[in-house]
Amino acid sequence: MNEAITLPGGVKAEPGMRIYNQKLGMWVFLASEVMFFTGLIGAYIILRFGASAWALPGVPLDEGGTPLNINLTAFNTFVLICSSVTMVKGFASIEQGDQKNLKRFLLATVLLGAAFVGIQVMEYIELAREGFLPHCSEELATVVPSCHLFGSTFYTMTGFHGAHVSIGVLCMVWVTVKAFRGGYTKESHGGVEVIGLYWHFVDLVWIILFTIVYLI
Amino acid sequence: MATVEAMAAPLAHGHHEEMSFVRKYIFSTDHKIIGIQFLFASLAFLALGGVLAIMLRWQLGFPGEAMPGVGVVAPKFYNALVTMHGTFMVFFAVMPLLVGVYANYLIPLKIGAPDMAFPRLNMLSFWIFVQSGIVMTASLFVEGGAPGAGWTAYAPLSAVPQYTGVSLGQQLWIISIVLFGASSLLGSVNYITTVINMRAPGMTLFRMPLSIWALFITAIIALLAVPILAAAVILLFFDQTLGTTFFLPADGGQPLLWQHLFWFFGHPEVYILILPAMGIISDVIANGSRKPVFGYHSMVLAIIAIAFLGWITWGHHMFQSGMNPLLGTSFMISTMAIAIPSAIKVFNWLGTMWRGNLRFHTPMLFAIGFVSLFTIGGLSGIFMASNSVDIFIHDTYFIVAHIHYVLFGGSLMAIFAAIYFWFPKMFGRMMNEAWGKIHFALTFIFYNLTFFPMHILGMGGHMRRIYDPTQYEFLQPYQPLNKFITISAILLFVAQLPLIANFFWSLFRGKKAEANPWRDNGLEWTVASPPPHGNFAVTPIVYRGPYEFSSPEVEEDYLPQDVPLNGEREVVGAGVGEE
Numbered sequence: 091m092n093e094a095i096t097l098p099g100g101v102k103a104e105p106g107m108r109i110y111n112q113k114l115g116m117w118v119f120l121a122s123e124v125m126f127f128t129g130l131i132g133a134y135i136i137l138r139f140g141a142s143a144w145a146l147p148g149v150p151l152d153e154g155g156t157p158l159n160i161n162l163t164a165f166n167t168f169v170l171i172c173s174s175v176t177m178v179k180g181f182a183s184i185e186q187g188d189q190k191n192l193k194r195f196l197l198a199t200v201l202l203g204a205a206f207v208g209i210q211v212m213e214y215i216e217l218a219r220e221g222f223l224p225h226c227s228e229e230l231a232t233v234v235p236s237c238h239l240f241g242s243t244f245y246t247m248t249g250f251h252g253a254h255v256s257i258g259v260l261c262m263v264w265v266t267v268k269a270f271r272g273g274y275t276k277e278s279h280g281g282v283e284v285i286g287l288y289w290h291f292v293d294l295v296w297i298i299l300f301t302i303v304y305l306i
Numbered sequence: 307m308a309t310v311e312a313m314a315a316p317l318a319h320g321h322h323e324e325m326s327f328v329r330k331y332i333f334s335t336d337h338k339i340i341g342i343q344f345l346f347a348s349l350a351f352l353a354l355g356g357v358l359a360i361m362l363r364w365q366l367g368f369p370g371e372a373m374p375g376v377g378v379v380a381p382k383f384y385n386a387l388v389t390m391h392g393t394f395m396v397f398f399a400v401m402p403l404l405v406g407v408y409a410n411y412l413i414p415l416k417i418g419a420p421d422m423a424f425p426r427l428n429m430l431s432f433w434i435f436v437q438s439g440i441v442m443t444a445s446l447f448v449e450g451g452a453p454g455a456g457w458t459a460y461a462p463l464s465a466v467p468q469y470t471g472v473s474l475g476q477q478l479w480i481i482s483i484v485l486f487g488a489s490s491l492l493g494s495v496n497y498i499t500t501v502i503n504m505r506a507p508g509m510t511l512f513r514m515p516l517s518i519w520a521l522f523i524t525a526i527i528a529l530l531a532v533p534i535l536a537a538a539v540i541l542l543f544f545d546q547t548l549g550t551t552f553f554l555p556a557d558g559g560q561p562l563l564w565q566h567l568f569w570f571f572g573h574p575e576v577y578i579l580i581l582p583a584m585g586i587i588s589d590v591i592a593n594g595s596r597k598p599v600f601g602y603h604s605m606v607l608a609i610i611a612i613a614f615l616g617w618i619t620w621g622h623h624m625f626q627s628g629m630n631p632l633l634g635t636s637f638m639i640s641t642m643a644i645a646i647p648s649a650i651k652v653f654n655w656l657g658t659m660w661r662g663n664l665r666f667h668t669p670m671l672f673a674i675g676f677v678s679l680f681t682i683g684g685l686s687g688i689f690m691a692s693n694s695v696d697i698f699i700h701d702t703y704f705i706v707a708h709i710h711y712v713l714f715g716g717s718l719m720a721i722f723a724a725i726y727f728w729f730p731k732m733f734g735r736m737m738n739e740a741w742g743k744i745h746f747a748l749t750f751i752f753y754n755l756t757f758f759p760m761h762i763l764g765m766g767g768h769m770r771r772i773y774d775p776t777q778y779e780f781l782q783p784y785q786p787l788n789k790f791i792t793i794s795a796i797l798l799f800v801a802q803l804p805l806i807a808n809f810f811w812s813l814f815r816g817k818k819a820e821a822n823p824w825r826d827n828g829l830e831w832t833v834a835s836p837p838p839h840g841n842f843a844v845t846p847i848v849y850r851g852p853y854e855f856s857s858p859e860v861e862e863d864y865l866p867q868d869v870p871l872n873g874e875r876e877v878v879g880a881g882v883g884e885e
Contacts (some may be wrong), residue, residue, distance in 0.1 A: 238558060
């Protein structure tokens with residue numbers, strides 16, 4: 091650690107934030123990601139509250155209810171939250187220098203992340219079959235209120251989130267391979283921490299999306 | 307952990323080996339080379355944007371007459387010209403000239419760092435920018451032509467191909483903007499991390515030059531604003547290609563949503579375009595006045611205040627969109643509030659020059675040009691901020707005059723100052739002073755002859771984006787003025803030839819520059835011109851702020867940041883011996 095140097099006149103050298111560049115860079119990048127999702131979610135909120143009616147959960151489909159399968163996605167949300175838990179466990183392991191558990195937990199995180207994306211793809215296929223698309227089928231548009239807007243916002247927000255998870259899984263695979271090669275030690279494991287920050291961010295975004303798109 | 311890497315890095319550069327030409331000048335990770343690459347690329351786009359401007363001015367000055375070498379400007383092509391002139395100038399000329407060139411070049415040199423925090427991301431940032439520029443230029447040549455919905459791409463005009471007759475061109479525009487956003491994001495992450503983490507010992511935040519402060523705050527604005535634009539244009543892209551209905555009212559979408567998203571990005575964007583210019587000007591004016599910047603802390607706080615207020619004023623672009631007048635009033639107040647920090651800056655520049663030992667070198671002339679023209683542009687901004695005045699001048703040439711006073715008279719004048727000021731550092735040769743002054747004089751005169759009459763056109767009701775002003779009876783008396791503006795614009799364009807000639811001549815034949823030709827205090831002037839790879843042989847130690855001109859403690863009229871005064875050297879030698 092580079093301690094502050096006192097210069098003539100008693101001025102401290104201010105050696106930066108005292109966190110390493112990659113970690114600071116990831117935090118800065120995530121700030122930008124927050125704004126990107128703010129743009130998408132903001133558009134959703136404006137369109138939803140500007141619409142005359144909106145498909146609500148807990149109402150049958152033919153009475154203007156949501157076409158989304160909430161139970162399936164609730165399970166999927168659970169999967170993603172579990173992956174954040176395994177991520178934390180992996181990071182905690184390597185902080186103790188436990189490479190064996192790091193590998194185990196990173197592998198679990200990769201699998202859970204991939205499972206999330208897989209379930210989301212299945213959900214998309216099922217919805218598309220029912221005619222729920224970015225531009226709804228004529229048939230569904232007569233049943234679901236503001237169906238085109240719902241489809242537009244739903245696929246854009248969840249799609250961009252899914253793309254983020256997919257990129258996260260790919261990066262996680264890379265980190266996992268490096269872990270299996272013994273690339274992380276008790277002293278040097280910045281990569282695990284940095285990818286972890288991204289992973290938790292993506293998880294957090296999903297909790298917000300799940301709440302505002304599916305639950306309310 | 308890897309914490310000490312940043313501080314230890316300057317010592318590590320000693321063992322770098324000779325690199326091939328491609329690694330050294332094309333796919334370089336050296337922030338100085340990347341800055342120079344940005345300089346050449348964005349100057350090329352500046353020239354392209356200028357050519358487009360001359361073509362659209364021709365149509366306004368001489369409607370329906372064949373332009374020599376081009377022919378008659380067709381209506382659809384005119385729309386493309388207006389759109390692409392704005393797009394190229396904002397995204398591919400002024401923004402990269404300020405942020406791409408000078409943030410890259412100056413930040414590490416001025417804070418005493420060996421390079422950016424993430425040199426490879428920095429290289430990626432430049433090459434994504436090049437791709438983005440290629441895609442944008444390509445949209446000029448595809449079937450259907452370049453987009454014609456304006457640089458603001460208002461939906462649904464931009465969302466429905468039938469409205470403008472452009473389909474592929476508009477999509478390429480969107481793809482290019484997304485790429486541009488990625489490039490800008492990588493740059494911002496780099497600049498912010500570098501400024502926070504890689505300052506040399508003693509370079510406290512309040513010892514940073516104002517140019518670095520401005521670029522730092524600008525990077526934060528760009529980091530947060532550009533993703534909003536990316537989100538907006540992606541929604542627009544989906545409306546065009548996937549059948550979504552975000553901005554299409556027929557299926558419940560909201561055209562006003564586009565305006566809100568665009569200007570929520572767009573207003574912070576105008577501060578991205580002016581804040582770095584203000585920072586650069588502060589450095590140049592202090593140097594040219596041989597005095598410390600007047601009110602350094604208030605300058606920093608003014609930058610921060612402008613950056614903050616910039617987020618809550620976007621609605622003033624939308625006064626006439628049918629917005630609730632009560633909401634419009636709040637936007638009016640927040641917009642007028644920006645005049646306060648802006649005026650603080652202007653008075654501080656004047657205070658810096660007041661009773662200074664003025665040196666009218668070319669950068670200083672452009673800096674004074676900046677202060678005078680920015681003041682005019684800033685004052686006309688206050689008119690327009692008034693909700694009721696805006697009813698009259700909205701979307702007229704008054705707006706065009708205002709934007710060009712702040713963007714050309716402001717930003718571009720600062721860019722010219724910066725080019726002349728840091729050219730010796732970048733290329734190791736001086737630019738010719740006499741031709742520099744001729745360039746300034748011609749630019750300043752023809753600039754004002756071009757843009758000042760636009761205020762009068764605007765007051766006469768001349769609309770912003772019309773193809774043929776002679777179609778309107780009430781505009782016919784203004785046609786001689788339109789002709790005058792067009793001729794002045796052509797002369798303004800020609801007045802840039804001295805710059806181009808001087809630039810390339812000096813590149814090869816200019817007088818060799820010493821390390822510190824302007825007798826300045828910044829750390830970049832303590833190393834050779836051009837600085838070696840890795841910048842500093844030994845990490846510099848900073849003892850004071852950057853504006854210690856005419857200090858009574860030394861014989862010379864400048865006191866570099868890294869020079870210890872009598873007695874300081876020994877103390878420091880003991881203090882940092884283990885570094």
